[in-house]
Amino acid sequence: MIIFVGYATVEGQTRKIAEAVATAVEAQGHRALLFDITLGGEYAVSHPQAAILCAPVHAARYPSAFASFVRQEASWLSSVPSAFVSVSLLIRSEFEEEQEEAMHFPDALVSDSGWRPTMMHHSAGALRYTEYDFFKRWIIRRMAEVENAPTDVSRDHEFTDWKALSGFVGEFLDKAKG
Numbered sequence: 001m002i003i004f005v006g007y008a009t010v011e012g013q014t015r016k017i018a019e020a021v022a023t024a025v026e027a028q029g030h031r032a033l034l035f036d037i038t039l040g041g042e043y044a045v046s047h048p049q050a051a052i053l054c055a056p057v058h059a060a061r062y063p064s065a066f067a068s069f070v071r072q073e074a075s076w077l078s079s080v081p082s083a084f085v086s087v088s089l090l091i092r093s094e095f096e097e098e099q100e101e102a103m104h105f106p107d108a109l110v111s112d113s114g115w116r117p118t119m120m121h122h123s124a125g126a127l128r129y130t131e132y133d134f135f136k137r138w139i140i141r142r143m144a145e146v147e148n149a150p151t152d153v154s155r156d157h158e159f160t161d162w163k164a165l166s167g168f169v170g171e172f173l174d175k176a177k178g
């Protein structure tokens with residue numbers, strides 16, 4: 001199968017996640033078409049047989065270029081088996097209400113676009129303190145304090161569970177094959 005793997009990223013973690021998705025797809029003998037939605041442009045394959053989209057949550061929403069893409073492509077996305085990987089920090093929270101909140105991040109996207117992903121995966125992202133500017137670092141450090149997340153700003157912290165992610169991709173491909 002040819003699988004469209006589209007992603008948006010702000011700080012790079014979701015690119016890394018989408019690359020891991022594409023690697024898992026190819027490891028199962030399929031072809032992955034990796035596409036950066038934020039860069040726009042054309043994607044060359046006319047009939048992907050399935051799609052996996054990945055996007056990060058920033059200030060409780062997905063990047064607007066990603067939301068527009070999903071709205072625009074909702075009908076073909078809904079016509080093939082499709083999966084959504086939502087990347088956030090709240091999903092790794094020790095508080096159940098916050099995890100619950102993270103599980104609901106995709107709701108608005110789904111209801112606004114009409115896209116109904118067949119499967120959904122929630123992945124924890126990363127804190128890239130070394131790449132934030134002063135203001136962003138200050139805000140995210142405050143957020144991390146409340147969240148009991150690492151506050152050592154001298155380095156980056158990655159929370160993505162790579163094994164769970166490739167397990168999800170395997171499960172999705174099994175389903176997509178029918």
Ligand SMILES: Cc1cc2nc3c(=O)[nH]c(=O)nc-3n(C[C@H](O)[C@H](O)[C@H](O)COP(=O)(O)O)c2cc1C
Binds near residue numbers: 012059088090127
């Ligand atoms: C400015 C900013 C705002 C964020 N807002 C949220 C948020 O509202 N909820 C959440 O769960 N995670 C939030 N995060 C965490 C991101 O989802 C996480 O850092 C993710 O790895 C970012 O992915 P990216 O590197 O692909 O942009 C925020 C991160 C930044 C830098």
